[in-house]
Amino acid sequence: MSTTGLPFDDIRDLVRTMPAPDVAAAHAARHREQELTKPAGSLGRLEEISEWLAAWQGGVPHVDRPLVAVFAGNHGVMRQGVSAFPPEVTAQMVANFGAGGAAINQICATFDLSLKVYDLALEIPTEDFTEAAAMDERTCAATMAFGMEVLMDKPDLLCIGEMGIGNTAVAAALYAGLFGGTGADWAGAGTGLAGEALARKAAVIDAGLAFHRSHLGDPLEVLRRLGGREIAAMAGAILGARHQKVPVIIDGFVASAAAAVLYRLDPRALDHCLFGHVSAERGHMKALEAMGKVPLLALGMRLGEGTGAALAASIVKAAARCHRDMATFAEAAVSNRD
Ligand SMILES: O=C(O)c1ccc[n+]([C@@H]2O[C@H](COP(=O)([O-])O)[C@@H](O)[C@H]2O)c1
Numbered sequence: 299m300s301t302t303g304l305p306f307d308d309i310r311d312l313v314r315t316m317p318a319p320d321v322a323a324a325h326a327a328r329h330r331e332q333e334l335t336k337p338a339g340s341l342g343r344l345e346e347i348s349e350w351l352a353a354w355q356g357g358v359p360h361v362d363r364p365l366v367a368v369f370a371g372n373h374g375v376m377r378q379g380v381s382a383f384p385p386e387v388t389a390q391m392v393a394n395f396g397a398g399g400a401a402i403n404q405i406c407a408t409f410d411l412s413l414k415v416y417d418l419a420l421e422i423p424t425e426d427f428t429e430a431a432a433m434d435e436r437t438c439a440a441t442m443a444f445g446m447e448v449l450m451d452k453p454d455l456l457c458i459g460e461m462g463i464g465n466t467a468v469a470a471a472l473y474a475g476l477f478g479g480t481g482a483d484w485a486g487a488g489t490g491l492a493g494e495a496l497a498r499k500a501a502v503i504d505a506g507l508a509f510h511r512s513h514l515g516d517p518l519e520v521l522r523r524l525g526g527r528e529i530a531a532m533a534g535a536i537l538g539a540r541h542q543k544v545p546v547i548i549d550g551f552v553a554s555a556a557a558a559v560l561y562r563l564d565p566r567a568l569d570h571c572l573f574g575h576v577s578a579e580r581g582h583m584k585a586l587e588a589m590g591k592v593p594l595l596a597l598g599m600r601l602g603e604g605t606g607a608a609l610a611a612s613i614v615k616a617a618a619r620c621h622r623d624m625a626t627f628a629e630a631a632v633s634n635r636d
């Protein structure tokens with residue numbers, strides 16, 4: 299803990315003390331991949347995934363307790379009309395997750411992934427970022443700390459997703475604040491805006507950027523001023539996972555904005571993260587490129603809820619299973635190449 303008492307100091311300490319990958323475990327995984335009954339390299343990216351799991355779990359790769367964590371928040375900037383849907387849909391969808399009726403429920407059931415939904419004071423939206431900071435420092439840091447609590451379930455793979463009407467405007471504002479550019483550079487359709495309404499969304503983002511312009515040098519200030527509770531919680535969960543040796547799969551445009559905050563604090567902060575898919579939301583590929591990340595899937599999805607991350611988890615599970623359970627050439631008495 300810090301001694302100065304500023305809530306963000308604790309977060310900065312956690313970024314400073316992030317563990318490095320386990321190079322020996324990664325090396326052992328690479329070695330085993332070469333012994334398994336397949337031509338060298340023939341499992342392509344699955345082999346890289348096994349090595350990545352080993353490096354960040356610090357041992358033989360395993361996916362036995364995968365967890366999809368979905369964080370939900372509401373946004374003051376919805377007052378400016380930035381979504382095709384009304385804000386009450388956030389709580390309604392949280393109820394739908396609880397009842398098992400959403401897409402993410404079906405994907406988790408298909409691949410045997412646990413699902414937990416965290417509702418972050420939905421009845422209290424953040425402040426409207428066009429005229430105030432979305433959150434104060436204490437709220438932002440406390441919400442990041444709350445996000446870290448997902449690790450208490452001891453997952454061995456963590457998928458990060460979200461639900462929050464209005465949050466594609468928030469994510470676009472974050473990208474502009476972190477990487478530069480204007481509202482028009484980063485705003486997309488979200489749940490379905492086009493034409494005039496999309497131009498208005500871009501203008502609202504520009505208003506937020508102008509209001510906070512002298513404070514955008516610090517990524518945590520960008521987060522608290524332009525972000526939201528579910529974004530702060532996702533950033534905390536990603537950072538907490540690093541400290542607990544839990545590899546992370548990030549979902550789409552919105553979840554990646556939480557990751558981008560950490561990336562701007564330290565580009566190594568996402569080395570334990572895999573980006574599950576590239577969303578159809580305009581700007582997502584540009585954001586991934588800005589962070590040097592290549593998404594696993596490209597399915598034209600733009601739902602959120604952790605759905606892209608959960609689909610990618612099925613591939614990560616398969617990679618770990620192949621790594622662990624395939625026979626070696628020696629065990630199966632298969633002749634290796636000369
Ligand atoms: O993350 C994405 O790629 C993504 C792209 C488009 C929409 N969404 C979801 O749609 C909601 C935000 O859309 P909007 O139009 O209300 O800003 C929110 O609940 C997100 O989970 C998510």
Ligand SMILES: Cc1cc2nc[nH]c2cc1C
Binds near residue numbers: 391460
């Ligand atoms: C129905 C609906 C479901 C969602 N899931 C994630 N974001 C969403 C937005 C809407 C509008």
